[in-house]
Amino acid sequence: MRGWLSALLPRLWLSRALAWPLWPLSLLYAAVTGLRRLLYRTGLRRSTRLPVPVLVVGNVVAGGSGKTPVTMALVQRLQSQGWRVGVLSRGYGRSTRDCREVLPDSPAREVGDEPALIRRHCGVPVFVAARRAEAGQALLARHPGTDLLLCDDGLQHLALARDLEVCVFDDRGVGNGWLLPAGPLREPWPRAADLVLHSGERPAFAGWCARRSLAAQALRADGQRLALADLADTPVLALAGIARPERFFAMLRAAGLRRLQELPLADHQDFAGWQPPADAPAVWLCTEKDAVKLWGRHPGAWAVPLQVELDAGAWQTLDARLAALRPPRVP
Numbered sequence: 001m002r003g004w005l006s007a008l009l010p011r012l013w014l015s016r017a018l019a020w021p022l023w024p025l026s027l028l029y030a031a032v033t034g035l036r037r038l039l040y041r042t043g044l045r046r047s048t049r050l051p052v053p054v055l056v057v058g059n060v061v062a063g064g065s066g067k068t069p070v071t072m073a074l075v076q077r078l079q080s081q082g083w084r085v086g087v088l089s090r091g092y093g094r095s096t097r098d099c100r101e102v103l104p105d106s107p108a109r110e111v112g113d114e115p116a117l118i119r120r121h122c123g124v125p126v127f128v129a130a131r132r133a134e135a136g137q138a139l140l141a142r143h144p145g146t147d148l149l150l151c152d153d154g155l156q157h158l159a160l161a162r163d164l165e166v167c168v169f170d171d172r173g174v175g176n177g178w179l180l181p182a183g184p185l186r187e188p189w190p191r192a193a194d195l196v197l198h199s200g201e202r203p204a205f206a207g208w209c210a211r212r213s214l215a216a217q218a219l220r221a222d223g224q225r226l227a228l229a230d231l232a233d234t235p236v237l238a239l240a241g242i243a244r245p246e247r248f249f250a251m252l253r254a255a256g257l258r259r260l261q262e263l264p265l266a267d268h269q270d271f272a273g274w275q276p277p278a279d280a281p282a283v284w285l286c287t288e289k290d291a292v293k294l295w296g297r298h299p300g301a302w303a304v305p306l307q308v309e310l311d312a313g314a315w316q317t318l319d320a321r322l323a324a325l326r327p328p329r330v331p
Contacts, residue, residue: 010063013175013184022182030179033156033187040158047161048133052140053148053325055164058155060191061175061184064243064267066199066308067168068114068289070210071152073308074166075122077315078148078322086146088135088160089115089153091128093268099129099138108293113268114152116292121305132160148322156186164321167193170244173204194321195314208314214251218285218302221295226302228255235259235281241269241290248287252304257285265290271297 012019039045057074059065071087078085091112100111108116111128119126125143129135136149154160155167175184196207203209217225238260240248245264252260261281271293276284284301286294291303310318
């Protein structure tokens with residue numbers, strides 16, 4: 001039932017013609033979420049302010065929009081400018097409920113696949129907790145040199161006070177413009193945001209582009225590298241357990257791979273007990289997000305890193321906002 005709904009709703013959300021029966025539920029959703037925002041805005045519910053600047057990356061549309069790759073690109077940019085970055089996350093899909101640090105060898109099932117990927121790819125402290133402020137406090141206690149926290153997927157988590165907000169969209173834009181469940185919106189749009197990024201090829205409205213491309217080489221669990229160009233005429237199983245697997249397959253085809261057997265999987269696919277197709281080729285390509293779960297059982301799979309580059313104007317805007325937050329240096 002859940003899989004059927006997850007496949008149907010995104011199609012309904014592209015227009016209003018078939019979504020009308022769900023519109024009364026959207027009104028109820030709007031009332032509940034609107035009341036919650038009002039409580040925070042009036043101070044009846046309080047947000048926790050952490051002692052270092054907090055940058056939140058997220059979206060207002062249900063489903064993946066490419067925010068985690070953007071988060072990793074931001075982490076690397078901030079590191080290059082001297083910030084000591086920590087990352088906070090809810091840890092979507094994990095089997096645990098406590099506040100915990102994500103270590104290089106933490107199983108994705110215990111911390112979430114996206115936090116596990118960020119920790120391994122960026123090498124920065126990462127903590128997960130349902131209450132992101134609790135994760136931030138724990139991270140700062142364990143890593144007191146951290147001077148900036150980046151919260152992955154937290155725009156609607158109003159319990160955490162923030163200094164900057166980055167909102168990411170893909171080619172869907174805001175869909176039919178309705179709130180859940182008749183539309184894809186988690187909250188009304190437009191709303192204030194410091195930076196609006198579009199990860200797709202056809203931005204639906206104003207904002208900066210976050211161009212996505214595949215790295216020229218794939219990586220294996222043992223660190224070995226393989227050029228994608230060497231696979232142009234090789235039979236390849238391409239698998240992707242992400243929100244929009246067709247985007248991964250299209251980028252592989254654009255990279256010149258001509259003999260793909262495409263296997264779309266559910267977002268956050270759990271590979272426990274998963275078996276490949278009986279006719280699967282010997283070479284497998286997957287996303288880095290899949291690899292943090294797949295490598296434990298199939299270390300021979302090749303992960304293709306996703307690269308994200310923001311428009312120069314986006315970096316300039318972000319740099320200016322962050323400069324205002326950086327504490328003055330003590331002589």
